[in-house]
Amino acid sequence: MKTLIFSTAALSLVGMLGFGLQGAWSDDDNMRARSTGVAPVTDPLYQEECGSCHFAYPPGLLPAASWQRMMIGLDDHFGDNAELDSQTLQRLNNYLAANAADSSKYRRSRAIMGSLQYTSTPPLRITETPYFSHEHREIPKRIINLPEVGSLSQCNACHQYAEKGSFSEDEIWIKGIGRWDD
Amino acid sequence: MRRMLPMIVMTIITATPVAAISNTADDKISFSAQRGKELWNEQFTVSGQPRSCATCHTADPRQPGKHARTRKLIKPMAPSVNPDRLIDQSKMDKWFKRNCKWTLGRVCTEQEKGDVLEYLKSF
Numbered sequence: 001m002k003t004l005i006f007s008t009a010a011l012s013l014v015g016m017l018g019f020g021l022q023g024a025w026s027d028d029d030n031m032r033a034r035s036t037g038v039a040p041v042t043d044p045l046y047q048e049e050c051g052s053c054h055f056a057y058p059p060g061l062l063p064a065a066s067w068q069r070m071m072i073g074l075d076d077h078f079g080d081n082a083e084l085d086s087q088t089l090q091r092l093n094n095y096l097a098a099n100a101a102d103s104s105k106y107r108r109s110r111a112i113m114g115s116l117q118y119t120s121t122p123p124l125r126i127t128e129t130p131y132f133s134h135e136h137r138e139i140p141k142r143i144i145n146l147p148e149v150g151s152l153s154q155c156n157a158c159h160q161y162a163e164k165g166s167f168s169e170d171e172i173w174i175k176g177i178g179r180w181d182d
Numbered sequence: 183m184r185r186m187l188p189m190i191v192m193t194i195i196t197a198t199p200v201a202a203i204s205n206t207a208d209d210k211i212s213f214s215a216q217r218g219k220e221l222w223n224e225q226f227t228v229s230g231q232p233r234s235c236a237t238c239h240t241a242d243p244r245q246p247g248k249h250a251r252t253r254k255l256i257k258p259m260a261p262s263v264n265p266d267r268l269i270d271q272s273k274m275d276k277w278f279k280r281n282c283k284w285t286l287g288r289v290c291t292e293q294e295k296g297d298v299l300e301y302l303k304s305f
Contacts (some may be wrong), residue, residue: 054252080227080251081280150253
């Protein structure tokens with residue numbers, strides 16, 4: 001038993017050393033990929049244009065093909081008209097293409113891409129990705145139906161640091177409920 | 183003079199859009215806040231749903247509204263309580279286009295847009 005504890009400790013020490021070394025060598029993106037979920041939105045135009053009606057979903061939550069599909073149908077954007085002038089559209093398309101899940105190193109973007117490997121059609125909704133469904137499978141309807149929540153599309157109704165691209169379970173805070181742990 | 187300044191600023195802010203709109207429309211067109219109010223509250227049926235400007239913006243443009251689907255807060259539309267409104271022509275064009283199509287199922291006429299602007303400025 002003693003040997004086991006000792007070797008576990010030794011192993012984790014080696015692990016920590018390895019982590020530190022790798023951390024020192026890798027670039028900033030790689031470092032952040034460990035601690036946070038998705039690259040936060042950095043483009044003020046994207047924030048303004050997409051964020052005036054709903055939470056500005058970080059591009060790293062869907063692959064480029066999904067964003068492409070979505071942006072050609074903005075006149076019927078989930079039942080709303082969200083048409084843009086061609087110049088704005090082009091700029092947003094470039095931002096989405098460069099920051100989509102398939103070109104991101106962030107942990108949750110990788111997980112979303114991994115969960116989509118057997119899906120042929122790029123999903124239009126983040127909530128349709130298998131990774132998302134899996135992560136939210138234990139949330140009861142009564143929580144989703146709360147007036148402050150309403151649907152699973154309202155990331156920031158529960159994830160208080162969603163705007164920073166952080167979706168950790170221990171950061172969940174629901175109005176009227178408080179901390180949530182499933 | 184110091185007391186006058188806000189009034190002058192407000193006048194400039196609220197006068198801009200009408201000037202901009204009347205440049206593109208028939209010069210003889212005249213706008214009415216009363217007609218704007220009626221349009222604001224008129225109910226249209228689009229995609230089987232009853233819709234009006236008030237659906238999201240409430241019947242009182244001085245009040246904050248809420249996006250019908252996403253529930254996101256919409257700041258008041260009346261420039262008297264929200265001075266950021268009606269100062270950016272391209273923003274106004276964008277939202278008139280989108281919201282007229284959603285609410286009325288078509289784009290609005292210059293007359294309708296001008297009337298609504300008069301209504302919003304009447305508060």
